[in-house]
Amino acid sequence: MDTVNIQLFTRKRYLHVLLPLFIGSIIAYLDRVNIAYAALTMNKDLGFSAEIFGMGAGIFFVGYILFEIPGAIIAEKWNPKGWLIRIMITWGIVSFFMAFITKPWHFYLLRFLLGSAEASFYPVLYASMVPRWFTPEERPKSIALMLTSLQISAIIGSPFAGFLLDISAFGLKGWQLLFISEAIPALLFGILLYFILSNNPLQVTWLTDAEKKYLSHKLSHEQTQKGQHYTVWQALKDKEVLKLALIYFLWITGFWGFNYWMPTVIKELSGWSNIAIGFLFAIPMTLSLIVMVYIGHSSSKTGEKRLHGAIPLGIAAIGLGVGVFIKNPSVNMIFVCLAAIGVFGPFGVWWSYPTTFLSGAAAAGAIGLINSSGNIGGYVGPYFIGIIKDITNSFEVSFVILSGMVLTSGIMMLTLKKKV
Numbered sequence: 001m002d003t004v005n006i007q008l009f010t011r012k013r014y015l016h017v018l019l020p021l022f023i024g025s026i027i028a029y030l031d032r033v034n035i036a037y038a039a040l041t042m043n044k045d046l047g048f049s050a051e052i053f054g055m056g057a058g059i060f061f062v063g064y065i066l067f068e069i070p071g072a073i074i075a076e077k078w079n080p081k082g083w084l085i086r087i088m089i090t091w092g093i094v095s096f097f098m099a100f101i102t103k104p105w106h107f108y109l110l111r112f113l114l115g116s117a118e119a120s121f122y123p124v125l126y127a128s129m130v131p132r133w134f135t136p137e138e139r140p141k142s143i144a145l146m147l148t149s150l151q152i153s154a155i156i157g158s159p160f161a162g163f164l165l166d167i168s169a170f171g172l173k174g175w176q177l178l179f180i181s182e183a184i185p186a187l188l189f190g191i192l193l194y195f196i197l198s199n200n201p202l203q204v205t206w207l208t209d210a211e212k213k214y215l216s217h218k219l220s221h222e223q224t225q226k227g228q229h230y231t232v233w234q235a236l237k238d239k240e241v242l243k244l245a246l247i248y249f250l251w252i253t254g255f256w257g258f259n260y261w262m263p264t265v266i267k268e269l270s271g272w273s274n275i276a277i278g279f280l281f282a283i284p285m286t287l288s289l290i291v292m293v294y295i296g297h298s299s300s301k302t303g304e305k306r307l308h309g310a311i312p313l314g315i316a317a318i319g320l321g322v323g324v325f326i327k328n329p330s331v332n333m334i335f336v337c338l339a340a341i342g343v344f345g346p347f348g349v350w351w352s353y354p355t356t357f358l359s360g361a362a363a364a365g366a367i368g369l370i371n372s373s374g375n376i377g378g379y380v381g382p383y384f385i386g387i388i389k390d391i392t393n394s395f396e397v398s399f400v401i402l403s404g405m406v407l408t409s410g411i412m413m414l415t416l417k418k419k420v
Contacts, residue, residue, distance in 0.1 A: 004214045009207075010138070016206055017133045018146055020197050021125050024088060025149035027189055028121055030157045030182045031095045031114070032060070036260045037161035038175040040267060040274050045173060046102065054386020056107040057260045058379035063115030065372045065379075071120030072127060072368035073232060076361050080128035081197050083120070088190030090117035095183035099176040115375075123371050126351040127364040133201060135218045136356060137300060140308075144296020144348020151289035151344060155282040157182070158263075162278020223359060235362035236369055240417055244354065244366075245373035247416075250409035251313060253377030253384075254320055254402040255343040260382040262336060265395050270329035280333065284340035291341045296348030305353055306414050309346035313410030316342020321403025324396050343406065346413075353416070 035057055043053050075083035094114045101107050126143065134142045164181065165174035172180070198204050201215055235241055266277050291312070299308045316339050323335025351367070358366050381402060388398040 004208075004210050009211050009214070012206055012211070013133050014142075014145075016204070017129065017197070018142060020193060021129060022146050022149045024084065024121075024189060024193070025125070025146060026153040026156070027088070027182075027185045028091075028118060029150050029153040031091060031186055032118070033154070033259055034157065034161060034178050034182050035098075035111075036263050037158065037165065037274075037278065038178055039264060040175075040277070041165050041173065042175040045175070046107075048104065048107070050386040050389040051383075052104050052107070052386075054260075054383040054389075056104070056111045057386075058256075058381070058383040059108050060111045060115035061256075061375035061378035063112040063117075064119045064375045065115075067116050067119035068123060068372045068375065069120075069236075069365055069368035072123035072364040073361055075120060075124045076128045076364035079199060080124050080132075081193065081199050083124055084129075084197070085190050085193050087118055087121050087124075088186045088193065092183045092186030092190060093117075095186060096180055098183075099172065099179040120368060122351075123364060123367045127355065127367040131355050131359065131363065132199070132219075133215070135215070136222050136352075137303075139300075139352040139355065140305070140348050141296045141300040142348075143351045144292050147344075147347045147351075148289045148293060150347070151285040151292070151340075154285040155289075158278040158281040158285070159275065160278070162273075162275035165274045232361050232365040235358055235366040238366070240357070241354070241366045241369065243412065243416065245370045247409045247412045248350075248370050248374040249377045250405040250412070251343070251346075251377070252374035253381040254316065254406035254409075255374075255381070256378040257381030257385050257398070257402045258320065258339055258343055261385050261395070262339075265324070266329070266332075266336070268395075269327065269332060272329070281336075283333070284337040287337050288340040288344040291345045292348060295345050299349045299352070305349050306416055308349045310410040310413040312342045312345030313406050313413065314342070315345075317403045317407035317410065318342075320406060321400050324399040 039048075039053055039057075042048070043050075048056075071083065071087075091114055094110055094117050098110050098114070101110060125146070130139060130142055130146070160181075161178055164178045167174050167177070169177060201207060202212055207215075263277055263281060266272065266281070267274075270277075272280070295308050295312065299305055319335045319337070319339030319342055323332055323339060326332040326335055354367050354370065355363050384401075385395065385398040389395060
């Protein structure tokens with residue numbers, strides 16, 4: 001086999017594959033969490049209670065759950081790139097109409113449709129795109145780098161949202177401008193993906209024949225090493241997959257509770273302006289980005305996955321459970337940073353795990369199930385916090401419970417079978 005320059009080969013795949021996925025993920029996360037910042041003024045303008053907002057924030061995941069597994073399997077068997085294009089264009093359209101809601105049922109309906117439109121976006125990335133272009137050893141680092149998009153979108157989007165909320169233009173309020181301005185990139189980039197992304201390494205012109213043979217050999221060897229070949233149904237019933245689904249539910253309940261409510265918690269605690277909150281929230285996002293990349297790099301280097309996931313989740317539990325009792329805004333921000341580091345840190349390692357023993361449609365279906373379980377948590381977390389806040393007029397009880405769920409997920413991660 002001809003010699004392959006691994007560094008050059010890696011840079012090519014980062015540029016032509018990982019970068020488009022990275023940009024798409026930035027846009028996805030912006031459209032998913034802009035509601036957290038819109039809430040700072042939208043709820044008052046529309047007369048929405050904490051429960052109404054929590055319900056609307058969470059119902060996104062109902063639509064996501066219903067269409068996630070079918071969408072992931074369709075993408076794997078049909079055309080992953082085509083499915084990503086469909087996803088981005090439809091969610092851009094729905095996000096645009098979010099600017100014109102006036103009633104709770106408008107809010108619920110469009111959030112449900114947004115979740116339905118975006119369903120299977122990340123499973124397609126994890127199960128259909130990354131495994132076609134990166135070897136098992138490369139995936140934790142590659143996925144971690146791709147998922148820095150989550151924090152980067154917050155670093156970019158938080159100050160931008162804080163700025164927009166305080167202005168009006170064209171007869172629209174700031175929260176309406178926010179939805180419109182963050183819908184347009186999804187529409188444009190969805191069209192652009194047709195020209196810049198490819199499904200199959202063997203068909204691209206930017207890889208040499210030697211590089212194509214090298215990647216094909218590595219991926220074929222992976223299939224041989226896995227041994228047992230699962231059907232989709234076998235994968236969905238596998239005990240390890242079901243355990244992963246439960247772990248992810250517990251973790252993501254805390255993750256989305258943190259992401260959707262923390263700007264409101266900070267504002268209530270500190271009284272800071274919208275734009276100040278937007279800029280300050282970029283600090284924990286930056287720190288969590290650095291830690292997530294380090295964890296992904298360390299896991300790729302050592303091959304260890306369980307501790308690389310469990311330790312950050314333990315840190316997140318401290319941030320969520322203790323920070324809510326700290327009334328000094330500056331000290332509280334330290335615990336916000338710990339929570340952010342912990343809930344974001346394990347993502348690269350986590351999504352490399354299912355493909356250590358599953359592939360093809362089985363991996364797509366299993367990752368869809370795992371992600372759907374997390375998205376149930378995405379519904380439960382924000383809605384639960386809203387209900388408890390209306391009852392107790394406090395965030396303390398709900399965040400302690402979320403802390404316990406995240407801690408349990410970290411402990412359960414230590415019980416996973418060792419995969420190499």
